[in-house]
Amino acid sequence: MKHALRRMHEVLGARYQFDPDDERVFGVWDTVESSRLRRNIMVGIEIFLGIIGALTLMIGGVGVANIMYASVKERTREIGVMMALGARRRWVVGPIVLEGLTYTLLGGLFGIVMAVFVIILLGMIPTEGNDAIAFLGKPTLSPSIGIISALILGAIGLLAGYFPARRAASVDPAEVLREE
């Protein structure tokens, strides 16, 4: 490509009497280059949206963890009672992790339903005669992105339940069962 361009400058330069080193004499529209550029921009946008999505998931995770912390605090006495009755660590930790996971799972399902709904709505916008919308195209549900977000969501849900559960397991039954 570079060679061909160089050669064109030399031939045309000899013919029309200009310096072949002067690149501003004529312009070249390189379709390969421009499609590469366009692809790069698209990848950039995807990365940007991906980061926003990941941050949103994390914020959701922090929200779930917060709810779970509050619920552990509220149930401190019950946790102490369970320990007095002989609950092993997993009996204390398990339900809380499960609850955190359930919240994120429900949130994830709700998110998918919302996504499908939005895609259907966007699909109703007519594309004919509107170049901008025609360029953006119709959105579709991407199974691979769906699976990846579900996995990330699962991991976040586990963490969001695990840390509050660890707090619960460190409850000192002798302390919380003390009569006031």
Add this chain to the structure above:
Amino acid sequence: MNIFGRGRRKGNGSNGNGAVIWMKDIRKVYGAGKVHVEALRGIDLAIAKGEFVAIVGPSGSGKSTLMNLIGCLDTPSGGEYELAGQPVEGLDPNALADIRNRRVGFVFQSFNLLPAITAFENVEMPLLLGGVPKRQRRRRGTELLERVDLADRSHHKPAELSGGQLQRVAIARAMAMDPDILLADEPTGNLDTSSGGDIMSLFSALHETGRTILVVTHDKALSRRASRVVEIRDGLIESDQKSATDSSPPA
């Protein structure tokens, strides 16, 4: 009617005298350095199977701390403790949880039933934690609630029960795993005289079937029913007397 069963399986301790609770020079210190509180300063205590012991003393004397140590809810700072012949020192949290599940039944002043589940499910909880199969849990839970005259309340939530009923459910729950000892901390403290009397009668009945019972109490009426009264003051045992009126533990 002896549906609460009696100490099965559990062997005699290495302390050689078959005591259910055997403590030597037990100490408990809270905090560290200059700001520490010595809650217990050297307790020697042996309680034989079938005794009904009342632990009395002013508030802050260390009796609740002693109860927590006996029930393995807390670990001593020093001294030796064997529960049903098993040294408790150095056990990990899961092992201590198993001991609390199988060997100790707790009854609290404020009942401490789980509010979201029914009376029956509360009684069932230690069995569930102890891995008892469902059919046995059903049978045992029903028997226990019948024993405390609450069979007709088994599907009520704690909020729908009176104080005396709550404490009876708590006692049924404490007996669920047929423990070596029943530990009660001021069990009549939140009850009116009549309900308190029911609870005392229940303890007496359990004692007659050979259960080992320890109650921390200010209630003179309750401590009078005990076969032995241990008085604690400033972290030490001040007196330890067999009750004159009591029969010795049944053979």
